[in-house]
Amino acid sequence: MIWLHSIPLICILLTLLTAAVSLPGRGRWGEGLCLLTAGAVTVLSAALLVDLWRTGESFTFAMGHFPAPWGNELRAGVFEALMAAAFSAVALCSLLAGRERIRQDIAPARLGVYYAQCSLLLCSLLALIYTNDMFTAYVFIEINTLTACAIVVAKDTPETVLATIRYLFMSLLGSGLFLIGVILLYAITGHLLMPNILAAMSQLAASGEYALPTGMIILLLSLGLAVKSALFPFHTWLPSAHGSATTASSAILSGIVLKGYVVLLLKIFYRVFGLEFVHRLRTPDLLFVLGLAGMLMGSVLAIRERDIKRMLAYSSVAQIGYIFMGIGLSTLTGTVAACFHILTHAVTKPLLFCAADGLMEASGRQRDIFAMKGAGRRNLLAGVAFAVGALSMVGIPLFSGFVSKLYFALGSLGDPDKMLPALLMLVLSAVLNAMYYLPVLVTIYMGDPVDGALRLERAKNKGGYILAVGALIGLNFVLGIRYPAVIAAIERGLATL
Amino acid sequence: MNRLNDGERGIFRRFQAGYGAIGLLVSGALAAVLLLTVSYLPGFGQADRPTENEVSQRYIAKGLEETGATNVVAAVILDYRAFDTLGESAVLFAALAAVILLLREEPAALARRMAERKPFEPDQGPILRITARVLIPWLLLFGAYLVLNGHLSPGGGFSGGAVTGAAMILHNLAFGPEQTRRFLSERIFFRLLVGALCFYGLAKGYVFFTGGNHLPGSIPLGQAGSIFSGGLIGPLNIAVGIVTACAVYGIFALFDRGGW
Amino acid sequence: MGENLLRNYLEAGAVVIFSVGFSTLLLQSNLIKKIIGFNIMDTAVFLFLAAKGYIAGRRAPILTGPGGDPAQYINPIPSALVLTGIVISVSVTAFALALALRLYERYGSLDLNEILLSREGEKT
Amino acid sequence: MTLFKVLLLLFLIACAAAVSLTRRLLPAIIIFMSYSLVMSLLWALLEAPDLAVTEAAVGAGITSVLFFLALKRVRALRGEENEPPE
Numbered sequence: 001m002i003w004l005h006s007i008p009l010i011c012i013l014l015t016l017l018t019a020a021v022s023l024p025g026r027g028r029w030g031e032g033l034c035l036l037t038a039g040a041v042t043v044l045s046a047a048l049l050v051d052l053w054r055t056g057e058s059f060t061f062a063m064g065h066f067p068a069p070w071g072n073e074l075r076a077g078v079f080e081a082l083m084a085a086a087f088s089a090v091a092l093c094s095l096l097a098g099r100e101r102i103r104q105d106i107a108p109a110r111l112g113v114y115y116a117q118c119s120l121l122l123c124s125l126l127a128l129i130y131t132n133d134m135f136t137a138y139v140f141i142e143i144n145t146l147t148a149c150a151i152v153v154a155k156d157t158p159e160t161v162l163a164t165i166r167y168l169f170m171s172l173l174g175s176g177l178f179l180i181g182v183i184l185l186y187a188i189t190g191h192l193l194m195p196n197i198l199a200a201m202s203q204l205a206a207s208g209e210y211a212l213p214t215g216m217i218i219l220l221l222s223l224g225l226a227v228k229s230a231l232f233p234f235h236t237w238l239p240s241a242h243g244s245a246t247t248a249s250s251a252i253l254s255g256i257v258l259k260g261y262v263v264l265l266l267k268i269f270y271r272v273f274g275l276e277f278v279h280r281l282r283t284p285d286l287l288f289v290l291g292l293a294g295m296l297m298g299s300v301l302a303i304r305e306r307d308i309k310r311m312l313a314y315s316s317v318a319q320i321g322y323i324f325m326g327i328g329l330s331t332l333t334g335t336v337a338a339c340f341h342i343l344t345h346a347v348t349k350p351l352l353f354c355a356a357d358g359l360m361e362a363s364g365r366q367r368d369i370f371a372m373k374g375a376g377r378r379n380l381l382a383g384v385a386f387a388v389g390a391l392s393m394v395g396i397p398l399f400s401g402f403v404s405k406l407y408f409a410l411g412s413l414g415d416p417d418k419m420l421p422a423l424l425m426l427v428l429s430a431v432l433n434a435m436y437y438l439p440v441l442v443t444i445y446m447g448d449p450v451d452g453a454l455r456l457e458r459a460k461n462k463g464g465y466i467l468a469v470g471a472l473i474g475l476n477f478v479l480g481i482r483y484p485a486v487i488a489a490i491e492r493g494l495a496t497l
Numbered sequence: 498m499n500r501l502n503d504g505e506r507g508i509f510r511r512f513q514a515g516y517g518a519i520g521l522l523v524s525g526a527l528a529a530v531l532l533l534t535v536s537y538l539p540g541f542g543q544a545d546r547p548t549e550n551e552v553s554q555r556y557i558a559k560g561l562e563e564t565g566a567t568n569v570v571a572a573v574i575l576d577y578r579a580f581d582t583l584g585e586s587a588v589l590f591a592a593l594a595a596v597i598l599l600l601r602e603e604p605a606a607l608a609r610r611m612a613e614r615k616p617f618e619p620d621q622g623p624i625l626r627i628t629a630r631v632l633i634p635w636l637l638l639f640g641a642y643l644v645l646n647g648h649l650s651p652g653g654g655f656s657g658g659a660v661t662g663a664a665m666i667l668h669n670l671a672f673g674p675e676q677t678r679r680f681l682s683e684r685i686f687f688r689l690l691v692g693a694l695c696f697y698g699l700a701k702g703y704v705f706f707t708g709g710n711h712l713p714g715s716i717p718l719g720q721a722g723s724i725f726s727g728g729l730i731g732p733l734n735i736a737v738g739i740v741t742a743c744a745v746y747g748i749f750a751l752f753d754r755g756g757w
Numbered sequence: 758m759g760e761n762l763l764r765n766y767l768e769a770g771a772v773v774i775f776s777v778g779f780s781t782l783l784l785q786s787n788l789i790k791k792i793i794g795f796n797i798m799d800t801a802v803f804l805f806l807a808a809k810g811y812i813a814g815r816r817a818p819i820l821t822g823p824g825g826d827p828a829q830y831i832n833p834i835p836s837a838l839v840l841t842g843i844v845i846s847v848s849v850t851a852f853a854l855a856l857a858l859r860l861y862e863r864y865g866s867l868d869l870n871e872i873l874l875s876r877e878g879e880k881t
Numbered sequence: 882m883t884l885f886k887v888l889l890l891l892f893l894i895a896c897a898a899a900v901s902l903t904r905r906l907l908p909a910i911i912i913f914m915s916y917s918l919v920m921s922l923l924w925a926l927l928e929a930p931d932l933a934v935t936e937a938a939v940g941a942g943i944t945s946v947l948f949f950l951a952l953k954r955v956r957a958l959r960g961e962e963n964e965p966p967e
Contacts, residue, residue, distance in 0.1 A: 002710045009709060013702045016587060020694045023594055024687035063580040065708040066563070069552050072580040074709075113598045120591050127584065135838055139584035142845045143591055146852055150595040153856065158863040162872060165856050169791060172849065173782060176798050179842070180531070180775060183802055187538055187809050190547040192834075200547070216534045509874055513786075520784045528776035535769050536762040542813040544828075549812070553834055554827035561820050569818035569830070570931045573837035585841045592848035599855040643934070650819060651930035655844050659938040666946065741844075745943055748851045752858070752950040767927075770890040777897040789906050789951065793913045796944065797897045800920055803932070804893075811927040819930075836929045843932070847939050847947075854951045861955055 005059055007048045008074045008130040011041045011084070015123035019116045027111025031099065034115040038092040038122060045085035052078050053489055058496045060132060060195075069196050075132035075271075079493025083263050083342070084129050087256045089475070090346050091122050094255065097354040097468035098248025105155040105246040114154045121147040121252070125260045134182045134272070135192045137264055141178060141228070145171040148257050152245040163240035170237040171228055178224030184217050185272075194271040205277050214273075218283045221268055226287070229261040231324050232294030235317040239301075243310035247357040250309060251350035254316045259342045262323055266335070269327075270497040279330045288328025288418060292425050294321025299432035307367045308356045311436060312349065315393065318429065319345045325425070326408055329418055332494070334411030339490045341404040344392070344479055348400065351472040352389035354465070358382025359444055362459045369440055373447030379459035383444055385469045390437035392476055395430050400479035405430065407487070566648035566730050574653070575730045575737075579701055585655075586737060589744040590694060596748050602755035610754055611674070629671030636664035644738035645731070654734040658741025665746045674754065683757040686743060693739035700729060700736075767808035774801035786870040788857040792850055799846040803839040810835030882926070889923050910948045917941035 018037040022030035052058065058077030065071070095102075095118060106114050124143040131137050145168070153164040186192055188210045189200035204210055227234040242250045269278045278284065298318025305311040319341070326338030362379040363372045376383025392399035405426060412422035461469075479486060539546040556569050556577065564572040574582045602610065643657030669677045707713070750757055762769050778801055781794025810832040818825075818833040857867060864872045896916035903909045917940035925933035 002712075006706055006709060009702070009705055013698055016583075017695055017698050019587075019594075020590065020691050020698070023590075023597075024691060061709040063705045063709065064576065065704070066577055070555060070577055071708070072578050109601070109603065110598055113594050116594050117591065117598070120587060120594075123587070133578075133580075135578075135841075136581050136584065139581050139588065139841060139845065142849065143584060143588050146588065146591045146595055146849065149852070149856075150591070150598055153595075153859075154598055156859075161856065161860050161863055162876070165788065165853075165860055165869070168853060168856060169782065169795075172795050172853075173779070176775075176779060176782070176795075176802070179799070180772075180802050180805070183806055183809075183838075184534065184538075186548065186806075186834075186838075188547055190550040191552065210537060212537050213534045216530060506874070513870055517784055521780065524776050524780035524783060527779060528773060531772035531776065532762065532769055535765050535772055538761075538765060538768060540761065541765045541767055541808060542811055544812050546809075548809055548832055548834070553832040556833050557818060557820070557825045557827045557830050560818075560833075561822075561825065567820045568931070569820060569825075569833040570836045570840065573833050574840055578837060581838075581841050585844050588845050588848045592852045595852045596855040599852075599859050651817070651934050653840070653931065653935075655840060656931075656935040656938045659935070659943050663938070663942055663946075744848075748855075749946065749950065752855070752947060752954065766887060767890065770894060773894055774897045777894065777901075781897075781901045785901055787906070789948065790901060790909060793900050793909060793948075796913065796940075797900065797916065800917070800936075800940065801897075804920065804923065807924050807927045807929050807932060810929065815928065817928045817930050831928050836931050839929070839932050840935055843935050843939055847944050850944055851947055854947055858951055858954055867955065 004048065004051055005061055005076075007044045008061060008076050008080075008084075008126070009063070011044055011088075012123055012126050012130070015041060015119045015126065019119035019123065022112055022119065023116040025112050027103075027108050027115070030112035030115035031102075034119050035092065035095055035099075037119060038088055038095060041122065041126070042085060042088040042092050045081060045088055048076065049078070049081035049085045049489075052076065052081050053492070056492060056496070068193060069191065072136060073132040073193060074130045075194070076130055077493055077496045078489055079339075079497050080129050082489055082493055083259075084126055086343050086346055087125055087129070087260070088122060089471075090255045090350055091118070091125075091252055093468040093472050094248045094251035094350045094354070096464045097350075097472075098246060098251060098357065099464050100462050101247045101357055107156070110154060114151065117147045117150045117154070118252070121151065121257070125256060128260050128264050132194050132271075133192050134185060134194065134197070134268075138175070138179055138182055141175055141261075141264075144257065144260060145175060145228070148253060151249040151252070152241050154249070155244070155246040157244065159240070159244040163237070163244050167237045167241040170234065174224045174227030174234075176224070177220050177227065181217050181220035181224060184213060184220070188213050188217075194267070197272050198274055201273055201277065205274075215281050215283075218273060218278060218281055219286075222265060222283050222287065225261045225265045226290070226324070229258045229265075230317055230320055231287075232290050232297055232317065232321055235294070235298070235320075238317060239305075239310045239313040242313035242316065243307060247353055250313070251353040254313065254353065255346045255350040258316065258320060259323075259346055262320075262327075262338075262342060266327065266339070267497065270494070284328040284330045286328075287324045288422075291321045291323070291325030291328050292421060294318060295325060295425055295429045296321075296432075299429055299436070303432065303436045305436075306369050308360065308369050308372070308440070309353070309367060311369070311440075312352050312356060315352075315433075315436070316345075316349060318433070319349070319393075322404070322408065322429075325422065326411060329408075329411045329415055329422065331411050331414030332491075333407060333414060335494060336487060336490050337404055337407035337411045339494070340407055340479075340483070340487060343486065344400040344404045347472055347475040347479060348389050348392045351385055351469065351476065352393070354469055354472070355382045355385035355389060358459065358461065358465070358469075359386060369443060372440075372444050374444065376441075376444035379461070381461050381466060381469060382459070385473055386444065387441055388473050388476055390441055392480065394433045394437055398477070398480050400476050400483070403480060403483040564730065565728050568648055568650060568653075570651075571648045571653050571730060571734070575648075575733050576728075579704070579733075582737070583698065583701055586694060586697060586740050589740060590690075593690075593744045593747050596751050600751040600755050604756070607754065607756040625671045629667050633664050633668055636660055636667065640664060640738070640742070644734050647734040648730040654737025655741050657734070658738035659745055661738065661742040662745030662749070665742065666749045669746075669750070669753075674750070674757075678757060681746070681757075686747060686757060689739055690743040690747070693736040693743070697733060697736040697740070700733065704729065767811075768805055771801045771805035771808060774804065786868050788853075788860065788867045788869060791869075792853045792857065795853070796846060796850060799842065803842055806835040806839050806842075886923065886926060889919055889926075892919055893923070906952060910945065910952065913948070914941055914945040917944070
């Protein structure tokens with residue numbers, strides 16, 4: 001029991017210490033250590049998830065010898081454990097699949113630093129998921145920002161430096177808004193721990209005191225996190241940052257870093273303000289509208305893109321739109337769908353990035369889609385992986401994307417005002433998704449390479465790549481076929497949140 | 498830039514102007530809304546505010562008894578809310594690692610840069626050297642005082658570490674990197690940094706682990722007001738001071754020349 | 758409302774400074790100024806917090822003996838939060854400046870608009 | 882005392898605005914340095930000596946040193962010209 005409940009703490013400390021000792025070392029040492037830690041964290045989180053799922057309980061873990069309103073706390077339930085397990089598994093797979101590319105893209109002297117940053121990024125994500133304290137959340141958001149920027153710029157090209165600086169400044173605006181929101185929250189409640197704020201909030205809601213500041217605070221916190229997770233009008237930094245980084249970084253950033261903030265936002269809605277209160281203040285409506293706009297604009301911009309990695313990055317903008325749309329529906333099914341889509345996208349987008357990497361390698365390092373004619377036949381695994389990811393994103397049955405779309409549609413039925421726009425946009429967006437994913441599929445399987453020398457080449461994949469891509473494909477099918485169990489876990493997690 | 502014609506440039510400029518106008522509008526709206534919010538907040542300087550609740554009162558009333566530190570702020574950051582501070586050291590560490598990633602030069606390039614710079618180095622004039630000789634011991638003493646006395650008086654690991662780091666920067670500017678490297682080589686630097694961070698993580702991890710599982714695991718607090726009081730706060734302040742001083746000096750060295 | 762704003766003059770000033778810093782971070786195209794704007798924005802939030810902790814006629818929370826009287830000392834929590842925040846903002850500043858230097862080495866300019874303009878020129 | 886605080890506050894606002902209005906970078910950095918020092922003074926007045934010490938050492942000290950170093954390095958790259966571009 002003791003050890004089980006200490007798992008969140010152990011995971012956070014383990015990743016932090018790994019980062020510390022892999023900084024000065026040689027690259028290979030850092031690489032092995034980081035992968036090992038990510039693996040251990042995945043196993044531990046999965047164990048925690050299994051146990052909490054079986055008992056159905058949740059617990060808080062005091063960080064020190066002082067109880068709730070005085071000390072600092074972690075909190076874990078099914079929801080947190082599920083997200084932590086999924087995120088660390090995806091991080092592990094991305095690093096494993098992108099290992100060879102990392103060795104090529106990043107100078108050997110910097111490899112140790114790169115892996116230190118990756119460990120620290122995982123540490124901050126875990127802390128964001130598990131934390132029960134608003135100011136701690138701010139501190140780890142800043143770590144997340146720094147390390148996310150660092151793993152983009154680790155591949156040192158003019159393009160990444162420019163992309164990182166835009167990413168950094170946009171993120172800083174977001175964290176500034178979040179910080180002032182937290183401070184205002186402290187000013188009117190006098191607490192920083194989530195349950196204590198919730199108690200104070202319900203008193204304030206009953207007495208009607210500080211109504212205007214409360215509304216402002218929810219808006220500031222939501223906008224701050226929306227900027228950092230690239231919700232539509234704030235997405236401008238994303239394509240260049242995710243498009244230019246090394247494959248593993250792109251996969252981690254698109255797959256899990258964006259979602260870390262959404263998980264935090266959900267925790268804030270549930271555990272700081274209380275759902276009922278949030279709905280009364282109509283913030284979800286704003287998120288709903290921006291989410292719809294993101295679904296449309298992300299796909300439209302992706303269609304125009306010929307660079308495969310930038311296309312995938314724009315697709316992430318659309319998928320973040322889906323997630324915020326689901327949260328904005330303000331029905332339970334909508335939120336469940338959003339959580340399921342977090343998982344879907346977390347396993348699909350890294351798969352697509354890794355597959356794109358293999359396809360690019362098989363076409364002489366060209367990033368242009370039209371240069372990839374026949375690449376799927378030269379690198380079979382990458383082709384299959386891309387097909388799985390693309391079909392899932394379009395929303396074909398048996399793939400995980402279909403399930404999330406189904407639940408989004410179900411969720412929209414609960415709200416008569418939002419039903420029509422949501423359903424229309426779901427259909428439109430599925431068509432748009434098909435319009436940019438299917439041509440790529442046709443290209444990589446049909447056509448013959450422009451460069452005749454490429455025709456007969458057969459790519460040889462490294463063991464780590466095969467393992468990781470295989471695992472991601474497997475996870476995709478698990479989500480697509482065994483979805484009732486996952487949905488049940490999410491529902492239980494949200495119920496105890 | 499030359500390949501753009503005037504028309505395209507005009508479009509870009511107009512786009513920039515539009516962006517600027519929207520940005521100004523957003524900032525203005527933000528200011529107005531925040532001012533409106535402030536006007537609804539409880540009054541400044543008064544005692545009957547929501548922030549004056551059982552939490553802050555308990556820190557004052559029982560802080561010394563529970564943590565052994567007379568400086569309640571130190572008690573809050575290193576004991577009650579120590580997890581934040583662990584995160585804060587991690588931020589410093591992350592920033593240092595990111596700056597290494599960006600600005601570190603290969604050893605050969607570093608040596609070349611130093612060789613180029615040497616004859617023009619204006620930083621090593623006699624006035625600076627004399628000032629540094631006088632000032633550095635005092636700065637080090639002040640830094641050490643802030644760190645070691647952090648649980649008793651204002652100061653603590655961060656400000657003390659920053660002052661110590663400033664002393665090392667001054668030494669470096671006055672006597673040149675070779676002299677500084679004699680007592681702070683790259684290897685020693687990393688050992689200090691990683692050692693302090695690991696000690697901090699493990700010590701606090703032990704406290705979190707025992708605290709979270711309701712196990713006894715407290716460390717003797719010592720005589721209140723003496724330098725050896727405050728249980729773990731003293732050693733933790735030293736570790737934080739080392740991390741801060743190292744990060745400050747390391748970032749300086751990387752900005753200055755790209756290595757140690 | 759206006760009366761309360763005058764009484765909360767420090768908080769009001771802090772949010773004004775916050776907005777000025779925010780707009781500098783958003784609108785300035787020069788990277789160094791953007792970074793200064795970020796610092797101003799953060800210190801403004803810290804000023805707001807420090808003002809929230811202050812209570813007229815009370816002392817800094819350095820106890821003289823066990824069992825301090827809460828009515829004599831100001832609230833220690835804001836100070837602790839600000840201390841954490843200051844270190845975060847200096848870390849971010851160091852990273853942002855290093856990035857700006859790297860960008861300067863690559864593009865020969867510290868002006869974001871200039872750089873974007875020249876890159877657009879290369880594409881077309 | 883309130884008057885003094887208000888004056889300091891007005892000075893801070895003026896500094897914050899002046900940073901975006903100055904055309905050259907060195908004055909902007911010096912203005913920011915004085916902004917930090919005044920801020921630490923204000924915190925000392927607000928009975929927060931820990932903050933005052935830290936802001937003076939970190940905000941006015943270390944941060945400004947970093948800005949100056951960055952500017953120096955930019956100038957060195959530009960070949961000893963007076964001022965980097967706006």
